[in-house]
Amino acid sequence: MTQSQVQEQADARNKIALVTGAGSGIGKATARKLLANGYSVVLTGRRQAPLDALADEARERGEDAFALACDVTDAASVASLFDAIRLRYGRLDMLFNNAGRNAPPVEIDQMELDDWRSVVDTNLTGVFLCTRAAFAMMKTQTPQGGRIINNGSISAHAPRPLSIAYTATKHAITGLTKSVSLDGRPYDIVCGQIDIGNAATEMAERMARGVPQANGAIAVEPLMDVDYVADAVLHMANLPLSANVQFMTIMASKMPFVGRG
Template sequence: MTETEVRKIALVTGAGSGIGRACALRLLEHGYNVVLAGRRHAALDAVAQEAQHLNGEALAVACDVTDAASVAALFDQIRERFGRLDVLFNNAGRNGSPVDIDQLDIDEWRSIVDTNLTGVFLCTRAAFGLMKTQSPRGGRIINNGSISAHAPRPNSVGYTATKHAITGLTKAVSLDGRQYDIVCGQIDIGNAETEMAARMARGVRQANGEIAVEPLMDVRHVADAVLHMAELPLSANVQFMTIMASKMPFVGRG
C-alpha cells in the first residue's frame, strides 16, 4: 500500500479466537485497519500483539454484542478513532447444548438467540447507520452463517434456527442497503479447524445416529474467502458463499 492510498476500516466480532482471529489477521496483513471486538479483552489484546508486525492497525475493544449499549459504545470508538467503517464481519456466535428440544433450557435458548441473531442485528444496525451517512458513502457487511443455515445437525435446534434467520437478515439488509451503496453477503462455513470445531476430529453424532469423525479444513482458507468478499468493489457482491471441508458429510446423503 502506498502512502497516498487510504486504508479501509474493518470490524470483526468474535475476533479473539477461531475464525474471527484468522480473518482479522488476514485483513490486517492485507493493509486494513481492524477493530477487534469480543467479550474477552485479554484474547483481543493477544491478537493485537500478534498483529504488530502486520500492515494495518489493530484496535481491541471489549464488547458484548448482545448488549445494545455495549455495541453503541463500540461504534462510538470506531467513529472517534477512524471516522468510518468499510467492512463489518459479523462473526461472533455460540453453540447450544446437544439435547432434544424439550430438554433445552429456555434461558440457554434466549442466550443463543441473543448472541447469534440479536447480536448480528445490533452490529448491523449500527454499521448501516454509519455507512449510509459517511463520506464516501457505503460499505460491506459480511455475515457468518454456517452449514447449519442450510441443514441441521442432530440436537442443534437453537443454533440451526438462528443461522437460518441470519440468511433472512442477510437478504433483507442486501435489499435495503442498495439505495445507500451498502452491500451484504453471507459466508457459510463447514468444519474449519478451530477450537469450536475440534470435536469433529473426535467424532460427532450423524443424522443416522452413528458417531463419525469428520474432516476439517485449515481456517486460513476461510480467512482468504472473507478477504475476497471484502476486497470486491461495492458494485459487486458475493451474496452467498459456502466454504467447507470437501469430504465432510453435507452434500447429498453424507
C-alpha cells in the same frame, strides 16, 4: 505476490474493518488476514485479553489494530463500540459479523429456555445490533456505503442432530442477509453471507473425535484449515461495492453435508 494481489492490498489501505468474535477461531484468522492485507481492523469480542494479544502482535508487524471488548448482545455495549470506531477512524468500510455460540446438544424438550435465549441473543440479536449500527454509519459517512459479511453456517441449509437453537438462528441470518442486501441498495451498502463447514478451530475440535450423524451413527468428520475461510472473507471484502458475493459456501470437501440426512 501477483499484480492483482498487489492492487488489492493497495485498494485496502485506509479501509476500516470490524471483526466480531475476533479473539479466537475464524474471527482471529480473518482479522489477521485483513491486517496483513492493508486493512485497519477493529477487534472485538467478550474478553479483552485475547484481543489485546492479537493487537500487540499486529503492531509488532506495523499493522493497525484496535482492540475493544464488547458484548454484542447488549445494545449499550454495541453503541459504545461504534462510538469508539467513529471517534478513532471516522468511518467503517466492512463489518464481519462472526461472533456466535452454540447450546448443549440435547433433545428439544430438554433444552433450557436460558440456553435458547443465549444462542438467539448472540447469533441473531447480536448480528442485528452490530448491523444496525454499521448501517447507520455507512449510510451517513462520506464516501457513502460499505460492506457487511455475515458468518452463516452449513447449518443455515441443513441441521445437525440436536442443534435446534443454532440451526434456527443460522436460518434467520440468511433472511437478515437478504433484507440488508435489499435495504442497503440505495446507500451502496452491500451484504453477503459466508456459510462455513468444519473449519479447524477450537469450536470444531469435536468433529475430529466423532459427532452424531443423521442416521444415529457417530462419525469423525474431515476438517479444513481455517486460513482458507479467512482467504474467502478477504476475497468478499476486497470486491468493489458494485459487486457482491451474496452467498458463499466453503467447507471441508469430504464433510457429510451434501447428502446429509
